[in-house]
Amino acid sequence: MSTLLKLFASGDVVTLPLPDGAFRPAPSPNPLPNMDVINQGQGDVRSLIRPNVKQPEAPSVAAWEHGTLLTLADWLKRDAANADAPVGIVLMPTDDPLALAGRLDGLAVIAVEFAKFSDGRGYSIATLLRSRLGFKGEIRAVGDVLIDQLFAMARCGIDSFALRGDQDVEVAKRAFETFPAVYQWAADERDFVLATQANLERAAA
Amino acid sequence: MYIYNAIDQSIVDARVKQFADQTERYLSGRISEDEFKPLRLQNGVYVERHSPLLRVAIPYGLLSSRQLSMLAQIGRKYDRGFGHFTTRQNIQFNWVKLEQVHEILADLASVQMHAIQTSGSCIRNVTTDHLAGVAHDERVDPRPLAELMRQWSTLNPEFAFLPRKFKVAYNGAVEDRAASEVHDLAFDVYRDEAGEVRLTVKVGGGQGRTPRVAPVIKTGLHWRDMLSYTEAVLRTYNRWGRRDNIYKARIKILVDALGAERFGEEVEQEFAHVQGGPATLAASELERMTAFFGAPAYHSAVSGDQDEARHRLADPRFNAWVKRNVAKHKRDNYGAVTISLKPLGIAPGDATSDQMDAIADLADRFSFGQIRVSHHQNLVLADVARSDLWALYQALEALGLSEPNVGLATDIICCPGGDYCALANAKSIPVAAAVQETLAAKAQDIGTLAIKMSGCINACGHHHVGHIGILGVDKKDEEWYQILVGGRTDTKTALGQIVGKAIPREAVAPTIERMTDFYLANRKGGELFIDAVERLGKAAFHDAAFQADPTQTSPSPQIQEAN
Numbered sequence: 001m002s003t004l005l006k007l008f009a010s011g012d013v014v015t016l017p018l019p020d021g022a023f024r025p026a027p028s029p030n031p032l033p034n035m036d037v038i039n040q041g042q043g044d045v046r047s048l049i050r051p052n053v054k055q056p057e058a059p060s061v062a063a064w065e066h067g068t069l070l071t072l073a074d075w076l077k078r079d080a081a082n083a084d085a086p087v088g089i090v091l092m093p094t095d096d097p098l099a100l101a102g103r104l105d106g107l108a109v110i111a112v113e114f115a116k117f118s119d120g121r122g123y124s125i126a127t128l129l130r131s132r133l134g135f136k137g138e139i140r141a142v143g144d145v146l147i148d149q150l151f152a153m154a155r156c157g158i159d160s161f162a163l164r165g166d167q168d169v170e171v172a173k174r175a176f177e178t179f180p181a182v183y184q185w186a187a188d189e190r191d192f193v194l195a196t197q198a199n200l201e202r203a204a205a
Numbered sequence: 206m207y208i209y210n211a212i213d214q215s216i217v218d219a220r221v222k223q224f225a226d227q228t229e230r231y232l233s234g235r236i237s238e239d240e241f242k243p244l245r246l247q248n249g250v251y252v253e254r255h256s257p258l259l260r261v262a263i264p265y266g267l268l269s270s271r272q273l274s275m276l277a278q279i280g281r282k283y284d285r286g287f288g289h290f291t292t293r294q295n296i297q298f299n300w301v302k303l304e305q306v307h308e309i310l311a312d313l314a315s316v317q318m319h320a321i322q323t324s325g326s327c328i329r330n331v332t333t334d335h336l337a338g339v340a341h342d343e344r345v346d347p348r349p350l351a352e353l354m355r356q357w358s359t360l361n362p363e364f365a366f367l368p369r370k371f372k373v374a375y376n377g378a379v380e381d382r383a384a385s386e387v388h389d390l391a392f393d394v395y396r397d398e399a400g401e402v403r404l405t406v407k408v409g410g411g412q413g414r415t416p417r418v419a420p421v422i423k424t425g426l427h428w429r430d431m432l433s434y435t436e437a438v439l440r441t442y443n444r445w446g447r448r449d450n451i452y453k454a455r456i457k458i459l460v461d462a463l464g465a466e467r468f469g470e471e472v473e474q475e476f477a478h479v480q481g482g483p484a485t486l487a488a489s490e491l492e493r494m495t496a497f498f499g500a501p502a503y504h505s506a507v508s509g510d511q512d513e514a515r516h517r518l519a520d521p522r523f524n525a526w527v528k529r530n531v532a533k534h535k536r537d538n539y540g541a542v543t544i545s546l547k548p549l550g551i552a553p554g555d556a557t558s559d560q561m562d563a564i565a566d567l568a569d570r571f572s573f574g575q576i577r578v579s580h581h582q583n584l585v586l587a588d589v590a591r592s593d594l595w596a597l598y599q600a601l602e603a604l605g606l607s608e609p610n611v612g613l614a615t616d617i618i619c620c621p622g623g624d625y626c627a628l629a630n631a632k633s634i635p636v637a638a639a640v641q642e643t644l645a646a647k648a649q650d651i652g653t654l655a656i657k658m659s660g661c662i663n664a665c666g667h668h669h670v671g672h673i674g675i676l677g678v679d680k681k682d683e684e685w686y687q688i689l690v691g692g693r694t695d696t697k698t699a700l701g702q703i704v705g706k707a708i709p710r711e712a713v714a715p716t717i718e719r720m721t722d723f724y725l726a727n728r729k730g731g732e733l734f735i736d737a738v739e740r741l742g743k744a745a746f747h748d749a750a751f752q753a754d755p756t757q758t759s760p761s762p763q764i765q766e767a768n
Binding site: 031032033038041044119120124127146148152153156168178179180186187193195196198199 | 362
């Protein structure tokens with residue numbers, strides 16, 4: 001079991017249990033860092049750099065609470081009028097979210113794959129789903145969904161989070177309040193600091 | 206300079222708290238090594254050969270005396286009593302303990318400083334001309350725009366995990382003192398005929414493994430669209446930049462693959478959607494930001510100007526210092542003084558805590574309490590009355606900081622190299638020291654000569670754009686050095702070319718000396734070294750460097766032919 005966090009516009013966070021297959025399981029436990037080694041440096045690390053990173057081929061989750069997650073290609077092939085039950089799809093980092101233009105009806109949830117937490121394509125994918133396509137349904141982060149990325153994910157319009165199996169739910173819930181203010185516009189449409197035209201108009205309204 | 210308001214402060218304070226919490230979770234095993242690494246990098250923490258290192262952001266190189274004093278204190282309290290100024294206008298502390306970093310960040314936050322995004326695959330600290338605001342050849346002071354970029358890029362959620370690092374630089378003058386064209390994103394700032402501030406945008410420059418001069422992809426961009434356009438560039442890069450190979454992940458590779466024109470079209474399509482959108486800056490914003498960078502209370506008429514001339518006649522070293530270290534200021538009765546951090550025997554860019562404190566005091570006495578860091582790894586007091594030059598010089602001399610070598614062969618840009626850096630192929634500091642020693646006596650005669658040294662292909666020491674570049678390479682676990690010639694970044698940008706084969710460490714200084722001797726023997730009138738290279742050709746310098754040395758262990762092709 002893991003937990004799904006759902007973030008509401010009010011800022012409230014609700015937790016729901018997630019079945020196996022709907023989240024990435026916990027990796028094996030971390031060894032405790034050896035501070036003597038770290039504070040003495042790591043010597044010459046050139047030989048440790050592995051330049052080639054394999055691209056993910058399959059999503060890390062296959063399901064959500066109401067069934068399986070379709071791939072983008074499967075969804076686009078499907079006859080839209082056919083959909084009677086709510087449908088969930090998963091977008092891989094290489095998928096083009098703009099391919100969903102005109103095909104959002106009937107989609108209840110779009111899962112965005114974070115195959116590796118350091119692969120930032122999902123942030124742009126979510127941003128485009130919200131701000132370019134105007135998707136109003138649930139956007140769910142799946143894969144390497146870690147506490148320290150939740151704040152940025154939420155800012156990009158992601159509003160549900162299938163936490164990886166090892167993440168501490170209570171710490172995760174607090175992550176949405178990490179920063180009391182933000183400088184720039186993002187797809188969450190939160191108030192921001194920079195004096196932009198939009199901000200001035202909002203203040204005047 | 207920009208002064209934080211309560212909101213700016215709250216963001217930086219929250220960042221300190223966040224990192225303290227992350228460190229605690231890492232130390233207790235709740236965050237893995239791999240997952241902690243980008244978190245620490247985005248707060249400027251590397252783990253180097255012998256110790257963790259903390260890189261502190263100095264936005265566009267501008268510091269108050271109070272901030273410099275805090276850096277001095279941090280050097281004393283958490284390091285070994287010194288700091289290292291970098292080629293990106295930042296400062297690094299080479300000997301910190303990981304578990305103390307959050308305390309250092311809290312000290313920094315108390316003087317409106319941080320280490321946010323000084324490393325990692327994100328938008329890095331913004332850099333610009335160290336003479337911004339005082340340069341005689343300036344079109345527009347770029348610092349207000351650089352500060353807007355700093356704020357926009359700080360903790361930008363969409364671009365926190367780019368394919369690779371992303372460096373932004375601004376140039377607002379005729380001479381590009383920011384080396385902007387070797388940055389991922391470069392803005393040339395100017396005023397159009399109607400007086401509106403506009404930008405020329407260049408993308409995909411850089412050094413490292415694949416050196417590139419950034420091509421122009423947009424002209425006439427209105428400043429109010431600066432952030433929207435940057436968003437379009439970054440979204441394009443974030444989505445399409447390569448992530449399969451870290452050596453091919455910089456934006457320059459994407460720009461290369463698509464071609465600048467095609468890449469520009471891609472950005473333009475995205476820009477069409479976001480132009481006029483929520484990132485469009487308010488019309489009043491440039492004025493509001495410019496107010497932070499207003500001119501200090503300059504004296505209008507200063508008596509005692511004749512002192513400068515009198516002392517210059519009487520003291521040849523002071524004369525050399527004024528010639529080399531005092532740059533022309535937009536006001537005739539002021540000068541911009543560079544404090545060289547390149548005296549003999551000191552690693553280029555290093556300053557002790559005591560020196561930092563002393564320089565902070567001198568800034569208060571002579572330059573309105575502000576200091577700039579140049580990408581040449583020197584410090585600058587940008588607003589010194591010419592009538593104060595002699596007093597300032599004497600004070601600097603007492604501190605061992607009056608080396609009159611700015612822009613000379615001994616003013617070497619140099620990365621920390623194999624003495625510190627875990628990535629280096631070869632040491633840099635001893636090589637720079639040998640070159641400095643060898644050329645010290647001739648440096649004034651040689652005149653302007655930019656020697657730049659990197660200990661590996663990542664090019665932190667900018668070897669591609671040195672008039673003479675030195676690159677450390679690894680051959681079968683031995684340290685060798687490649688020499689480049691002909692690079693520059695001033696009124697134009699050019700990449701140097703490798704001359705000859707790699708040579709051992711002890712051969713570097715003599716090889717470079719043969720090149721400078723060749724220049725001295727063949728220069729015409731006031732011709733600079735780099736101009737002589739362009740007139741006589743790189744091959745001539747190659748021959749001078751390599752053919753004259755019968756002990757050359759790694760013969761050049763020409764010598765092989767002669768055999």
